[in-house]
Every structure is written in structure tokens, then in C-alpha cells.
Amino acid sequence: MTKQQVGPPRLVERGLIDLLLVLGPLGALVLARTPAALAVPIWIVSSFLFVWAGRARKAGAEWLAPVVAIVWFAFVSVVILRVTGVPHIDVYQYLNDGVRAQLHGENPFAITMTNVYSAAENAENYGPGFLVDGRVPFGFPYPPVLLILAVPGYLLGDARYTSVLLASLTALAVLGRGRDPRRRLASVMLLAAPGTWWVISQAWTEVGVVALFGAAAFAVARGKLVLAAALVGALLVSKQYFIVALPALWTLRPYATRARVVVMTATATILTVPWFLASPQAFIHSVVEFQTLTPMRFDSLGLLVEVVKSVGGADSGAFRALPIVVGLGVATAAAVRAPQRAGGFAAATCLSVLVAMLMAKQVFFNYYYFIACGLLITAAVWDRPPGAAEIGTNENGHSAPTTTKVSPSLLP
Numbered sequence: 001m002t003k004q005q006v007g008p009p010r011l012v013e014r015g016l017i018d019l020l021l022v023l024g025p026l027g028a029l030v031l032a033r034t035p036a037a038l039a040v041p042i043w044i045v046s047s048f049l050f051v052w053a054g055r056a057r058k059a060g061a062e063w064l065a066p067v068v069a070i071v072w073f074a075f076v077s078v079v080i081l082r083v084t085g086v087p088h089i090d091v092y093q094y095l096n097d098g099v100r101a102q103l104h105g106e107n108p109f110a111i112t113m114t115n116v117y118s119a120a121e122n123a124e125n126y127g128p129g130f131l132v133d134g135r136v137p138f139g140f141p142y143p144p145v146l147l148i149l150a151v152p153g154y155l156l157g158d159a160r161y162t163s164v165l166l167a168s169l170t171a172l173a174v175l176g177r178g179r180d181p182r183r184r185l186a187s188v189m190l191l192a193a194p195g196t197w198w199v200i201s202q203a204w205t206e207v208g209v210v211a212l213f214g215a216a217a218f219a220v221a222r223g224k225l226v227l228a229a230a231l232v233g234a235l236l237v238s239k240q241y242f243i244v245a246l247p248a249l250w251t252l253r254p255y256a257t258r259a260r261v262v263v264m265t266a267t268a269t270i271l272t273v274p275w276f277l278a279s280p281q282a283f284i285h286s287v288v289e290f291q292t293l294t295p296m297r298f299d300s301l302g303l304l305v306e307v308v309k310s311v312g313g314a315d316s317g318a319f320r321a322l323p324i325v326v327g328l329g330v331a332t333a334a335a336v337r338a339p340q341r342a343g344g345f346a347a348a349t350c351l352s353v354l355v356a357m358l359m360a361k362q363v364f365f366n367y368y369y370f371i372a373c374g375l376l377i378t379a380a381v382w383d384r385p386p387g388a389a390e391i392g393t394n395e396n397g398h399s400a401p402t403t404t405k406v407s408p409s410l411l412p
Helices: 008-031 036-055 061-082 090-103 120-123 144-156 162-176 181-192 196-201 205-222 225-236 242-255 258-270 272-276 280-293 302-313 317-337 342-358 365-381
Strands: 391-393 399-401
Touching: 008 181, 008 196, 036 061, 036 181, 061 162, 061 181, 061 196, 090 120, 090 144, 144 162, 144 205, 162 181, 162 196, 162 205, 162 365, 181 196, 181 317, 196 205, 196 365, 205 225, 205 342, 205 365, 225 242, 225 258, 242 280, 242 317, 242 342, 258 272, 272 280, 302 317, 317 342, 342 365
Parallel strands: none
Antiparallel strands: 391 399
16 A cells, blocks of 8 residues: 555556455445345445546546445445344443433443343353343443444434444545545545444444544644644543553654643543543443453454463463553554654554454454554555644744654554
């Protein structure tokens, strides 16, 4: 995505991307269990639109084609949600119970959640004796940011409608004016990624996380630094696993001023602390302890779980700390090597979350979905010149250009 190939390598690259744009939607439709009578025509039209949008070169069409593809994506997303109905997954119930409690004046972190699983599924997912009076004895298990994002969709009749909107807006933001072929292609690939419709249909919250990640990366790249500070603050408190990405902030040090650091910190505080102060014990119980007390899932898609299944080992405290330690280490190393701009921050964040997930005791498709989409966004902002973004303040407090030493490239 970051290199301009010519000749046979370019043809191979182009063919592989076209193959993804054709097969990706098919995989997503199958995973979302879309009825075949509906899935086949959707797949045919989607393949045509996505390939057309990815290849568009003529003036006008280079922007129009991706926009048409985005509108089609949003329409199909709503159709899939209506046809497939309520998913058999706890995340969907968590969103609905949490938003309902919030809108009715209850503390969403102090309630208990509706159980959607059978006895056998509960034993596998939560462990024996987990339920209390047939309910999940935890409140909303994610940070408040995701609760806030789910409200508009919930009011429209389905919390997942928020994901449809955010996925569409993210693709539109990556597209920009459509003049950069790599950004245009990244925009279409976000829509056609295998599993995108499945992630939305399952109510996984990573669609919102991708939207925040993309908005933050592009705000930095475009020099909207106050907005970028607020978005980075919101991103870092949107999901628990971003604790491993904190060292990636080092890549943004050329943009750091006291005011921007205050904006970032204030945003993170406003989006977290009020819910914490309402009931510190309930907040920690639901947001922190739920993640640490649930057992290792042997259906996880991680390296650590595969090692334990192969050679054995207890679900110990060392295993629980491993993803944080490894993730922080990789984030630190990446931050030292990455260029000091939006692309460096995005790459360091994605790499640290990736290795943390590989070492986690519970990791599923939705986490890799974030990483894959995050790397597409990284490619879209990687080569953007610092330009207006490289603005600091002089000794008098006025804006002044700064000279930034850029570290060696993180990527080959």
C-alpha cells in the first residue's frame, strides 16, 4: 500500500487486491449467515462496485465510484441486520442493557446483565458457577465511550445501526477527495474486508474503535491538532487494550504543547471519571475485573492459547499479565523507531495491540478486525508530509514552524 510498483509486481499486487475485493464480501455474507437467495445478488453487485471503486481513475469517477460503494455498503448493512435478526452473542445484550440503563437514569456499570447462553455455553465462556440468579453478575464491561456511541443506534431501534454509520463515515474520511489512489483503495478495502458485515451483525464494538482511530490519525495528519488531541484522548479510553499503546504517544511529541496535552487528558477524563465516581467499586468490577476474572477461552485465536493447549499450563496471573508486558514492550520499541507523525503513531499502536492480542487469553475475530482496518488507515496516512501538522509555539507563545527530526522508518 505504501509503495508504487510497476510491471509484473504491480500486476500481481493489483490482482490480489481485486481478489480480496471480490472474495471479502462473500466471506462476510457467509459469516453473517445471510440467506443464500439474498446473499448471491448482494455479492455480485458488491463485487462489481468495490472493484470499480478501487480501479476508478477518470476525473469525477475517482470520487463518485467509492461514494456509491459506501452508500451501497450502508444499505446492505441495514438489510443484513433486518434479515438476520438478533445475534446469539452476549455483546449485543450488553449494549442494549447498558444503554437502556443509562437512558433510564441507572448506573450501567452497577447493574447485572441478561444471560443469553445455555448452561454448556456459560461453562465454556465464563466458567462454572459464574452466573448469579441466572444473570451475569457484572455491569457494562466496556469503557463509557462505547456506551455513548451506541446510544444513537439504540434510539433508532438497534444499537448496531451506530456501527453502520461509523463504518460508512470512516470509509468516507479515508477516501477524502478521492485524489490519492492509495487512500481511495484503502477506503474500499475497509468496506470489503472479510468479516466487515459479520462484525457489524454481531454487535462487536471494534467498528466504533476503528472510527475513533481513523479520525485521530487523520486529524494529526491534517494538522488539526486540538481536535487530534481530543480524539486521541477518546481513543485511549475506548477499549481496555489501549493501555499497551500508551508508549505510542511518544511518536506525537513534536505536536505536544501544554494546551494539547490538557485537551487530551481532559477528554479522557470527561469520558471516564463521571461513571467511575458514581460507583468506583462497580466501575472497577465491571470494566476491569470482568476482563481479568473470566477464564482462558480455548476457542480463542491467539498464540498463547495454542501453546497452552499444546503443552499445558495453568491459567495463572502470569498469563494475565503477559499481553500487557509484551504489548508495552513492543509499543516502546516501535515508538522509538517510528517516524514522528500520524503514520508512526498509527503503526506503533496497531503493532502493540497485535502482539498483545496474540498473547491474550481471550481474543477473537473482532480484535484482528481492528488491527487490519487500523493498518489500512496507517497506510493511508503513512506518507503524508508533516507540513501544517509540524506547528509548535515559540518562546512568545505564538505559532511557529518547528524542525522535527524524523526517526528511521518503522516499515521497510
